[in-house]
Amino acid sequence: MQLPAPKSRLPGVGTTIFTVMSDAASAHGAVNLSQGFPEFDPPAELRELVTWHMAASHNQYAPMAGLPDLRALLSARAAASTGQQADPDTEITITAGATEALFCAIQALLHPGDEAVVLDPAYDSYAPVVTLAGARPRHVALAFDPESLEFSIDWVQLGAVMNDATRLVIVNFPHNPTGALLDADDLERLADLLEQYDSLLLSDEVYEHIVFDGRRHSSVMSNKRLWRRSLVVSSFGKSLHATGWKIGYCMAPGVLSQELRKIHQFTTFSVSTPMQHALAEYLARCPDFADNLSRFYENKRDHFLAALEGSRFRFTPARSTFFQLLDYSALSSKKDTELALEWTRSPGVASIPLSVFSEAAPAYRLLRFCFAKDKSTLVDAAHRLRAL
């Protein structure tokens, strides 16, 4: 007799939309602009360094917090770009992608009865991990301007949801899926609210190096009032076209890093040794590795949007990340989840419906398309979409 299903810790969670859409894309031979991964490799020099370090016997456990050289380089880079010094020994931890850092941070900080604010549309891991910690996710929709198709923090709603139980606010700027950014004034407003409720901040900045049209990313680390109560998470996956390597990191003041490390040491303990060596050597050799990343992706965005010229989609060019939202209200009044599947079958382009990132948000007529793809893939996708 089959064993009955165990009582689920996450009963509301099924297969993620990314798996659903990617499976549908391969079943129907669609161009897959759904899942957010680059269609190109990390730099050849970096790949060669991984091989070299494996051959050089760097194959056993790395230190729990990460390779000291890599942490020192990250500290220097953060200090140069934000003015904030993070101590590599006590304030920087290398993790298995940003995902592990987010998991450890949430598990380390939240207790049953606590509340954590999630700004919708939100990356899909935040709320389930808050629930796993026994805490309560409080969803606040970003303000959406249907004219400009732009999103921003809804300060009134955020202020209304925060209370004495708010232990953590989770933010992600540059923002997936909308491309929204924060500026220095936003950081000050955030600091006011966090101080008022004595809450902590978890800032997911994995798209820190992908910001367009001359704009700049304002890291939480650049604001002194925020830094003392923040954990700042990033990833080499997005910055080096290496999403499959799953190497990320978390910077946070000592008292917060110490708690994060307690969870990290029992989650993965440490992460890939040869890759950490390779990354450290690569960062030392090519300190300007991210300088052209924004331009690189801006060109891809522009190719995609130029190829869509003449279509019935409405859009505002993404401000950041490698995702473009397209408004389909002139084409259909169907739900985004239904249309994303329908259009994967014909004309054969897979995307992600915006509503899957949102619990609090209103019904949008928006789909998210990943443009971290070769030009020919983008032109093929746009050609198919123009036929609608």
Ligand SMILES: Cc1ncc(COP(=O)(O)O)c(C=O)c1O
């Ligand atoms: C906003 C955001 N945070 C975190 C991640 C996960 O990063 P990693 O692959 O380094 O775990 C992603 C990946 O798509 C993301 O978009």
